[in-house]
Amino acid sequence: MGKPNDLVQGTLDLLILKTIFLEPKHGWAIAKRIQQVSGEVLQVQQGSLYPALHRLEQQGWIKAKWAESETGRQAKFYSLTAAGRKQLEAETANWNRLSAAIDLVVTEA
């Protein structure tokens, strides 16, 4: 079921880590936040989001906690772990280098 708008897996990981960098968020909020901040360009499909969240949790980069949400319902909140912070730094640096390089190629060539 290939979807052309799917984000590249590594990129989605980076986006998720970045989104919960400041405060813990639940799944829906993460998807919404990415959508908003990107100006509705990046649509995160649930089919990609939840496997990615569970994978990051398995990796030990994020941890989850059930807590009461703003609507008063129980929701699963994801937050960064120490390892997750390091991973975020590494991936951000990586991304900057890569996007700068692509930018160079695209504008100069």
Added chain:
Amino acid sequence: MRWLARLRMRIQMLFSRGRAEARLDDELHDHLERQIAENLAAGMSAEEARFSALRLFGNPALLREQARAAWSWAWLELLLRDVRFGVRTLARTPGFAAIAILVMALGIGVNTAIFSVVHHILIEPLQFSQPQQLYAVWARSDAQGQSHIAASGPDFLDYHDQSTSFSAMAEMIPHFTVTWTGDGEPRLVNCAGISDDFFAMLGVHPYMGRFYNAGEYARLESGMIVVSYRFWKNQLQSDPHVIGRVIHFEDTAETIIGVAPPMPDLLPDTDVFPTLTTRPSWPYMKWRGNKFLTVMARLKPGATAASASEDLTAILRRAPGEPADVRVELVPLKDDLVGGSRTQLRIVMAATALVLLIACINIAALLLARSARRGAEIALRVSLGAGPRRLSQQFIAEGLILALSGGALGVVAAWFGLRLIGRLPGLSLPRMEGIHLDGVVLLTTVGVAIATTLLFGWAPLLAFSRSNLSPALRSGRTETGRSHRRSFAWLVVAEIASSVTLSVCAGLLLRSFWRVEHVDPGFQPESMLTTYLRTNYYSPEGRRFWRDVLTGVSALPGVRSAAVADCTPGRDAATATLVFADRANDPDHAPPTQGCWTSADFFKTSATPLLRGRFFSASDDADSPPVVIVNAEAARLYWPGENPVGKRIGVNYTGAGRVSKAAPRMREIVGVVGSIKQGALDAATRPAVYMPYLQDETSHDMATMSLFVRSSGAAPALADGIRARIHAVEPDQPVLSLQPITDLMAESLAPRRYSLSLLGAFAGLAVLLSALGIYGVVSYTTQQRTREFGVRIALGASRGSVMSQVFRQGLVLAAIGAALGTGGALLATQALSRLLFQVSPLDPASFAFAVVLLAVIANCACLLPAWRASRLDPIKALRTE
């Protein structure tokens, strides 16, 4: 420490899955709710908000599955689920499961057992150090038509002293017998005389005690003896203090100095290993022409068999009296030991492989038929979101269940099969000791079966990925039936072809066997007893013993006549050459003959017809003029169109164990008798000459002969009386069992009987499996055409025409298969030609038999589906659609 956290997480996930899953559902549900809430806020109606959220959300089951996949135990869970599901579906069709597992078990069992035997005999190295260096040494002369010529004592000494290619060389007399006395009833002991390098050449060490030293090899009678492991274990009761024990062989006393280690490959029947001294040596070891010694050697590291054979050839050609074209051949010891069984083993192996192929085809056909019936199920699963990978995983799990149960049962079958082969009476194969279930072979056959199962369990999915689901969902069947049916049909055709090939081979062997059984042996084997008597005379002193035995046995009530001879009809005779008085003789091309020394009543006892002249009489004794009787074959070959009676010939012995002591005397031919089969019944009749045993002029005079008794009533009842009469003459004379001569002849046919029954069983199995295959394909397609038949019947087609349609399909398959199989058989039977007897490899009867058999079987297999189709109720058939 991250890996530790990860591990904790995984273990948690393994054991608290139920809770984790509930939580996942909560989480996804929460997400959905929020989406709906947002849609409502955007102004959608409640229903619209819900549908839109669900559309965006996608397939919840799939999503759950994908999230779970991240939990890293998903594969295990899925596998378990698939296995459980597989067991359930298989249990729903117990007939299919039982047949598939049984076919697989049979295929694996038969193949593993037989390949284990063949692999052990033909391929496994001998159990000696560096066995590839060991060779048997034989000479051959094409001009004299002789191969496999043994060595004489002087030949061996020349090889041993002059060649430079070997690190060790030994000679031996592989088989002779002595009488063991002084420990209960006198028993015959099997000896293998060995020269001094024998054990060192093999690289073996004593199991107990020591081997002979140089001093013991420097005397003709050392008084010391090395016994075999087998003899020590069975006859000496594994006596731990056996070293130093004295045993008596005839009139010598021998002290046991050592026990040889078990040598399962070489000389398995040997009891003791007496010394075979080379310097000094016995007189018969000094005759250049007395070629009866087996020579074995170990090549020096770096030497090649080809150069060593050149080396020995040059040495032998320097010896006096050798034919100019004589060559020495080095045969790898393993090949030498395996010898003539090779062809037979290979044929059996090929047949076995064919059976495995047929079994695999059958399993494949069964699986295909089954998966075709599961169209609706698969279509339903695909539409519920099962991807091709999930589906194939499930099919693989099902295949694995089948393959593993079949494999396990197959291992059991192989184990029993091997035990059975080990115990077959009269199966005389070399290297039978130490045969074991071969792990590699077992893995290979199980692997082949599993691969087949997986391959064909999975293949139908390829068709489904292309197929349109909705008709399959609606009607419960797929539109892929056509290509499906065709591949299925080809499998069955292949199966039929293999069965036809096997049946032709079995038919040829059966006809050969029948021909052999009905060959005229030249004597009447019924009511005839024989036993082999070994004395120690080797001189005219023995005449009294044999004469008294004959007189005693002849006087027994119920004995019609009795005779002794040094040959056994239907079994063996010594080889000699002829010297003619009436023509020039070329010593290099002396005409060969079988020779036999007999008592006067030999032909009366064997009931062989006299064609000309007279039989021997009591007056043909040591002092009367030398006489000879020739058989019809000798008369035909050497006196064509003439009457041989009255001509004069000499008979010269040069072969193993029997050598003329002087130039042969000229003998007058007094009679011509019918040709007795002196060898096996399936061997060609050869010229033979018979002479009075009292006129024996060879080194073997009076030593060993067989006693023959023709009885008027039931032969076995006489055995005790005969034994008593022999012991009355000589109390210490060992008497082996008195056997009906028909038993001996049956023994010589045992290999033929085994090949026949094995190939026959395989052919039967193949035909049975083919019948199953035809039945499968026909009933499957008939079922697929239920609607068509319903319509036809509703439109007025007669039951008969429906039946004939079903039959036609099965018979077309059978016809194509039979045509291909006949082609295959044309090739296969050429390889079989060495096992055939008076039957051409193209024997039309065998071919016709196989084809007719398959035709009948195919018809039987079609009967049930055709009957079912003709009984169809058109209303029901149309309604089920």
